[in-house]
Amino acid sequence: MSAHPPVPRAVLDGIPAYVPKPPQPPATGTSYRLFLNENPCPPLPSALAAVSRAAQRTNLYPGIFPDELTDALARRLDVPLSHVVTGPGSVGIYQQIGQAMLSPGDEVVYAWPSFEAYPIVVRMAGAVPVEVPLSDAAHDLEAMAAAITPRTAMVLLCEPNNPTGTAVGAAELKRFLDRVPEHVTVVLDEAYFEFHRGPDAPDGVELHRDRPNLVVLRTFSKAYGLAGLRVGYGVAHPRIAEALRKCAVPCGVSRIAEQAALAALDAEDELLRQVAGITAERERLRAALGARGWTLPPSGTNFLWLPLGEDAAPVAAALERTGLLVRAFPGTGLRITVGAPEANDLLITALEGIRSDR
Ligand SMILES: Cc1ncc(COP(=O)(O)O)c(C=O)c1O
Structure with missing residues (x-):
């Protein structure tokens, strides 16, 4: 090995690294991707x-x-x-x-x-x-x-x-x-x-x-x-x-x-009807979680924010055990994409259980 290998630009030291990993085996059981703000509807x-x-x-x-x-x-x-x-x-x-x-x-x-x-x-x-x-x-x-x-x-x-x-x-x-x-x-x-x-x-x-x-x-x-x-x-x-x-x-x-x-x-009209369905689900989810004691700011997007502070990571881990993959910002909160109605129903039930265990 050379004693003087090429050195990448120093600014890259401040940028998170992606570590290549072997392909993961497919997860068993049903899981719901609620961590990237994707559209739950299949392509038209x-x-x-x-x-x-x-x-x-x-x-x-x-x-x-x-x-x-x-x-x-x-x-x-x-x-x-x-x-x-x-x-x-x-x-x-x-x-x-x-x-x-x-x-x-x-x-x-x-x-x-x-x-x-x-x-x-x-x-x-x-x-x-x-x-x-x-x-x-x-x-x-x-x-x-x-x-x-x-x-x-x-x-x-x-x-x-x-x-x-x-x-x-x-x-x-x-x-x-x-x-x-x-x-x-x-x-x-x-x-x-x-x-x-x-x-x-x-x-x-x-x-x-x-x-x-x-x-x-x-x-x-x-x-x-x-x-x-x-x-x-x-x-x-x-x-x-x-x-x-x-x-x-x-x-x-x-x-x-x-x-x-x-x-x-x-196909914009059709897509905007889908968007209306997603925003209606967003409001249903927010109301249901609010009624169960969770505090969520209003959202103008296809996701909701739960400001959980230190509880963000443990709550995300508990949701993952039920197949709901959400995005934790450790120490700050959880970002949860509005999914298809089935995923949203599961989320309401899972968060109700987590709330009563706290
Ligand atoms: C605010 C914001 N901008 C841009 C993007 C990235 O969008 P794209 O898929 O077009 O790169 C995202 C994706 O989550 C986002 O949340």
């Missing part, structure tokens, strides 16, 4: 048909960018083509954002806890995370505005917030955006946009029209049920959008993903 037949058609051409590269999807999104959102950016999931676009818009030493303000990719994107760029604690599980926009300094290059805002599900109102968000200096990039992550509509819900695409510093991210992974195909998009003014495209992996969105996303856009 029209999306599967599009996948199957596109699969006939897997000997060919897709386009460098998915031009057909980009065009469809621009028309759907009524924005110029030059404002649309695509990537292999919105996490792919986050990497592009880090590369295109952050330099070592820049400060990046975001709430915490929020989307787990934030500290990774920031540290990867050698930038400095400035984490602003949530207040009552929701963004403290006053404190976030106060955390902006002359060194701030970016604000990351997850609306509604993952993992707590909480949403800020449109007027409050607008007031906040008006306070952010125009040279600071604001990334508004609307991964759960479709689960939180209504007169008071913000719409990032509308907000971006007169805000050249705003980047809006959305995804086909949640409401559109295509998490396994990896396709997301962003909307931004051309200077930023062009920079993000420069940092994209060429051909990063597969033809299969592009065609499935187009089919999903075509």
Whole structure:
């Protein structure tokens, strides 16, 4: 072994490592994946048909960018083509954002806890995370505005917030955006946009029209049920959008993903009916758990947040023994995806049992 092996960039020391592991044997018994905020509904037949058609051409590269999807999104959102950016999931676009818009030493303000990719994107760029604690599980926009300094290059805002599900109102968000200096990039992550509509819900695409510093991210992974195909998009003014495209992996969105996303856009009415079913289940679950003594903040997403503090890990372990796989944030809380009704019923029963044992 060489005494002087190559040394990866020092910033990677601050980033969690993925340790490759051998394939796990399939779990016995029924288990429910309630830990990744996936859509419990299977793909629509029209999306599967599009996948199957596109699969006939897997000997060919897709386009460098998915031009057909980009065009469809621009028309759907009524924005110029030059404002649309695509990537292999919105996490792919986050990497592009880090590369295109952050330099070592820049400060990046975001709430915490929020989307787990934030500290990774920031540290990867050698930038400095400035984490602003949530207040009552929701963004403290006053404190976030106060955390902006002359060194701030970016604000990351997850609306509604993952993992707590909480949403800020449109007027409050607008007031906040008006306070952010125009040279600071604001990334508004609307991964759960479709689960939180209504007169008071913000719409990032509308907000971006007169805000050249705003980047809006959305995804086909949640409401559109295509998490396994990896396709997301962003909307931004051309200077930023062009920079993000420069940092994209060429051909990063597969033809299969592009065609499935187009089919999903075509079937939007059907998907939005599914979303309505999931949000109705979310409210049923929240009411049932509330009636059994659990405290949960309102959610504008497809998941619920149980602020359990030190009980988070043991409660997650107890749920796992009943086949319910939820996401524990040790010392903070549990994030539970709204599943199919059968999984939600099991969850209510399991949490009732856990409550009476405590
Ligand atoms: C807030 C937020 N943004 C982005 C993503 C990632 O989405 P994608 O599957 O498009 O990479 C998630 C996934 O859970 C999320 O919660």
